[in-house]
Amino acid sequence: MNSNQKPEMTEHQKQQLQFQLFQESLPKVNEIVYRMLLNETIPMAVSVQNRLSDNSDTQGTLGQELEEKLVLDPLKGHVPSHKLLQQYLASESDQQAKIDNRLNQIGFSLGQKLSQLLIFSNNPSLSFRDMDLLAVMKFVCRDVWRQVFGKQIDNLKTNHRGTFYLLDNNYKPVESLALDDDKSLEEKALIDPYLQFPCGVIRGVLDSLGFKEEGAVICTATLVDNAESSKSKSPISSRAVIFNVQVAVEN
Amino acid sequence: MSASTNSVPNSSTGSKKSLKAFSDDIWKNKTAKINAELFTLTYGSIVSQLCTDYERDFVKVNNQLFLMGYNIGMRLIEDFLARTALPRCESLAKTSEVVSKCAFKIFLNVTPQVGNWSSSQDAFSLFLDENPLSDFVELPMDAAKELWYSNILCGVLKGALEMVQMDCDVFFTSDVLKGDQTTELRVKLNRVLKDEIPAGED
């Protein structure tokens, strides 16, 4: 069977295989480190916000002194990350918005660079002759997601007028978060900052592929109760996230 | 100066294998991996966002990166210990070896050189020939003077060592990004937190 099939491998499959080998040959780092880095950006963004708002009160010489202290004792003002997350919950909504925006920006600038990275690596499943919006979104669902989160988007829906629903049945970064089945509103609010990064990535990728205008792309994400987790046999409940992308199209 | 690192026997890795082979095995066969370029780009996005937020006040950026690393290190150490089950190091020399050959290998797939021991054997340097955080990075002129781009590593080491009761200072002394010949990360042991060592080990 196998020997018969081998020569029949299409050009496309060959390219796919080659691409896969190429991907595997690239330098690698441990996935855990990456996940921890990503998840730590949220408390970090809160910490930045705290410091920025502190700073506006103590301008001038006081700020100078603080700076010198920071050099001498780098742990000055250290706050453990779970405390920072609690502070996020306690802060005003405009502060939260600033923190969210910061995370979104990190995702955005990654997304911008990421599409270059993926396009230059000769992916055979990409063709740029007719890169319409749908093709771009497929690129996001398949290649971008696989690169960043190790899996593809599970479901893509569109109304063909610029609105897309991307369903990720098990969004990796919130995988290790402890969430009770009866999630309180508070806990749900804590998920928000974790969803900013991927929204930023989507915006960034679209931006680099030509959807540049300010406000042309609106991306929001919500956590949903996963309907499929009850159906599937696996006891591990997954966390499904829906990304709602709206692109303003002229024609 | 850089003697004594290789003279430590490798017999206590939990098996007869050398520490290097032990780490290689974990890296090759038992680790989920992601593209290093993605890692580099993501870290780059974080640093550049920090630079914008702090209006290019690089002292603050350095500090923020350090704190971020510290929070990661405190948690990452448990992962490291669970994976390797390495016993406590009987000397700083051994610690340096575990950090370079095992921790850096498993997590970042690089093996920094250990060297530049202080005369009292309480401080050493890690020379990062390769640094997955800063591949393809070029610092802008204003940042080159003050920014320690990979400062997060210092924080991670600080946090991780503290959890195994070693109070250390960890800092960069040179970085190729700043035009230096080498990237040198200094680890200086202040004291062992004896009180906190779990009973039954002393």
Add this chain to the structure above:
Amino acid sequence: MAIQTILVINKSGGLVYQRDFVPNAPRLSSNEYLILAGTLQGIVAIASQITPKSLQLDGKSSARGGSEPMGNNSAPLVPYMGTLGATTANGAPLGSFLGPDYFNDAFASWNGRGLKHVTTDQNSLFVYHTLTGIKFVAVSTQPTTNAMAVAVAENLLRKTYCLYADYVMKNPFYEPEMPIKCELFDQHLGTLVKQL
């Protein structure tokens, strides 16, 4: 031998996790568990104190910088036990520990001189320390002094530690030293114990 209870004790002797696996076995009240945890912490310390000096001396090297006088020779090796894999029955890895089984070597026990296991007429209790001071405790339903059973228990507890590293420490909301309320940790621990 079945596992009746698993406990996690933090470095200052506080009980942070407790779970029973045998549904209708006699159980302690939560207060009694807290006392048990505190007592164990004390016993562990005492056990290390009463270990004869002659045993402690070996391997005491120039410990500048390091803190463990336990030489390479005195670190007892726990043999690898293949019966409980780091994967679930259908082959999916438990957590981020890849490979058919993450461990296939003997590993050094960190429990140099302290308490390793306690046996009574009714059951046995096994302790696994980590370098960061956390103690994982398992209580079995039957008494055993069999070296094999001890090794199985220690392997189980080490894998529990792996799950702890995955699902407790990687949960950003978890506050170190505080009680563990992580659904995923519960689930995976359940799977692990069931395979025994």
